[in-house]
Amino acid sequence: MLLNKQERAGAGVWHEHTSMSGIVVEGLRHLYRPKRGAPVLALEDVTLSVGDQEFIALLGPSGCGKSTLLYLMGGFLPVETGLITMDGAPVAGPGPDRGVVFQHFALFPWKTVLQNVLYGLERQPLARGEREARALAFIKMVGLSGFENNYPSQLSGGMKQRAAIARTLAIDPKALLMDEPFGALDAQTRHLMQTELLAIWRRSPKTVIFVTHDVQEAVYLAERIVVMSARPGRIKEIVTVGLDKADPELTRSSAFAQMSDHVWSLVRDEAIKAQAGVGP
Amino acid sequence: MNALSSAVLRYSPLLILALCWEAAARSGLFSSSSLPPLSAIALAWVDLARSGDLTGNTLASLWRTGAGLGLAIVIGAVLGFAMAFWRGAETALSPVVELFYPLPKSALIPVTALWLGFGDGSKILLICMGCMLPVTMGAFNGALSADRTLLWSARSLGASRLRSMWDVVLPSAVPELLNGIRTALALSFVLLVSSELIVSREGLGYLIGFLGSNGTYESMFAVVLTVAFIGFLADQLFESFVRRILAWRD
Numbered sequence: 001m002l003l004n005k006q007e008r009a010g011a012g013v014w015h016e017h018t019s020m021s022g023i024v025v026e027g028l029r030h031l032y033r034p035k036r037g038a039p040v041l042a043l044e045d046v047t048l049s050v051g052d053q054e055f056i057a058l059l060g061p062s063g064c065g066k067s068t069l070l071y072l073m074g075g076f077l078p079v080e081t082g083l084i085t086m087d088g089a090p091v092a093g094p095g096p097d098r099g100v101v102f103q104h105f106a107l108f109p110w111k112t113v114l115q116n117v118l119y120g121l122e123r124q125p126l127a128r129g130e131r132e133a134r135a136l137a138f139i140k141m142v143g144l145s146g147f148e149n150n151y152p153s154q155l156s157g158g159m160k161q162r163a164a165i166a167r168t169l170a171i172d173p174k175a176l177l178m179d180e181p182f183g184a185l186d187a188q189t190r191h192l193m194q195t196e197l198l199a200i201w202r203r204s205p206k207t208v209i210f211v212t213h214d215v216q217e218a219v220y221l222a223e224r225i226v227v228m229s230a231r232p233g234r235i236k237e238i239v240t241v242g243l244d245k246a247d248p249e250l251t252r253s254s255a256f257a258q259m260s261d262h263v264w265s266l267v268r269d270e271a272i273k274a275q276a277g278v279g280p
Numbered sequence: 281m282n283a284l285s286s287a288v289l290r291y292s293p294l295l296i297l298a299l300c301w302e303a304a305a306r307s308g309l310f311s312s313s314s315l316p317p318l319s320a321i322a323l324a325w326v327d328l329a330r331s332g333d334l335t336g337n338t339l340a341s342l343w344r345t346g347a348g349l350g351l352a353i354v355i356g357a358v359l360g361f362a363m364a365f366w367r368g369a370e371t372a373l374s375p376v377v378e379l380f381y382p383l384p385k386s387a388l389i390p391v392t393a394l395w396l397g398f399g400d401g402s403k404i405l406l407i408c409m410g411c412m413l414p415v416t417m418g419a420f421n422g423a424l425s426a427d428r429t430l431l432w433s434a435r436s437l438g439a440s441r442l443r444s445m446w447d448v449v450l451p452s453a454v455p456e457l458l459n460g461i462r463t464a465l466a467l468s469f470v471l472l473v474s475s476e477l478i479v480s481r482e483g484l485g486y487l488i489g490f491l492g493s494n495g496t497y498e499s500m501f502a503v504v505l506t507v508a509f510i511g512f513l514a515d516q517l518f519e520s521f522v523r524r525i526l527a528w529r530d
Contacts, residue, residue, distance in 0.1 A: 074436060104429065153528060
């Protein structure tokens with residue numbers, strides 16, 4: 001209940017929203033059932049309300065269930081206990097209202113960049129020319145013009161993730177679910193992609209749920225950071241970042257350093273526990 | 281010109297082997313019946329081709345392999361995908377597949393001859409049965425290898441469950457499926473020639489046996505080399521087909 005209060009207060013700072021809009025998670029519990037061995041409690045008592053067009057980071061050590069929570073929001077895993085709603089309607093499967101970007105890009109390897117971006121558009125009632133124009137516009141936006149006819153295997157990691165982001169943004173989802181999208185990229189590319197993601201989000205605001213284990217990344221990108229504890233995954237604390245994302249010197253400011261230290265102190269204990277392999 | 285010269289270079293060991301063959305056969309170390317000179321074999325090949333025996337038997341054999349392999353690919357792929365998509369099919373079929381996979385398929389030669397006689401039917405059935413399982417395994421394993429995040433991507437981009445199966449699982453299965461078909465292709469020639477050697481009155485295998493028992497060894501070797509060349513050509517054609525299909529893999 002304490003977490004609930006904190007979380008609601010945090011949301012109010014940034015967005016005035018009714019309980020109907022955005023993504024709401026209530027009393028969520030999830031058992032992971034491996035093919036062999038006993039079921040593992042992956043998530044317990046997770047309650048979270050994400051405002052419309054809010055940028056949220058899910059932060060925690062590996063095994064804290066942050067990706068599982070994202071997959072449940074995406075409708076890829078069935079909700080067994082608790083409830084997830086998107087704009088008031090229960091999530092009952094994947095849908096184009098929630099676009100997803102995966103860590104390993106999940107581009108269709110047998111399709112070219114253009115064919116990948118067209119895939120979602122082909123499922124929408126658009127004229128052929130309109131689809132093509134829209135796909136090309138998003139390819140241009142992510143800086144992949146000239147690579148329309150390349151296969152994913154011919155692209156670098158950063159370019160693959162750009163293509164995946166273009167494919168997801170092209171269908172104009174209300175929410176963007178990102179599962180460690182920059183985790184597989186080198187440090188320079190990662191930083192560029194973070195900056196671009198913020199620019200895109202500012203241009204066309206969407207609800208973003210961004211899973212990461214990188215404290216700096218979470219502080220740099222998110223309005224609020226949901227810090228999760230490991231085994232079972234619970235919400236430990238929700239931190240309101242409150243930094244000016246438009247400031248180009250942001251990452252060198254003392255406010256940024258202080259916020260990172262604060263969040264890191266919350267995560268550190270969990271990371272140690274996760275490494276030791278014991279629950280709280 | 282460059283491609284041609286690199287091809288010549290690539291197959292030059294074959295040329296050297298042919299020269300060694302010719303030299304060994306002419307040296308008198310071997311009897312001319314066990315190792316006739318290549319030049320004599322070439323002449324015998326021309327005679328066979330002129331008489332029409334080679335063409336007729338080749339066409340008969342190609343029809344049998346083509347039909348048998350075609351059926352094996354269609355039935356095998358359908359079974360493999362059914363096993364991957366539908367638990368009932370897997371439960372019913374996997375013990376059967378496990379039992380018959382290691383069976384030497386040539387053991388079925390007398391069985392199919394008993395059922396369908398000495399003609400095309402028994403060869404087609406044999407090749408179909410013998411070549412089906414590698415295709416089934418390829419389709420099954422390939423379909424199971426589909427990445428779940430690809431399926432999830434398709435779903436979240438607006439594809440229905442069925443649509444995402446079609447758009448993701450089938451293309452994901454193609455590389456493994458083609459591997460299975462390549463194994464089946466090689467197997468089909470083995471089964472074709474061995475069944476024609478044993479129970480047939482037509483086909484390249486029959487021709488090899490017939491010429492061998494008649495003592496016309498140059499002609500027999502000519503047919504053996506023809507079979508080798510057809511197998512090589514089929515594999516090369518299949519390879520270039522695969523390269524085109526899997527161009528996206530780089």
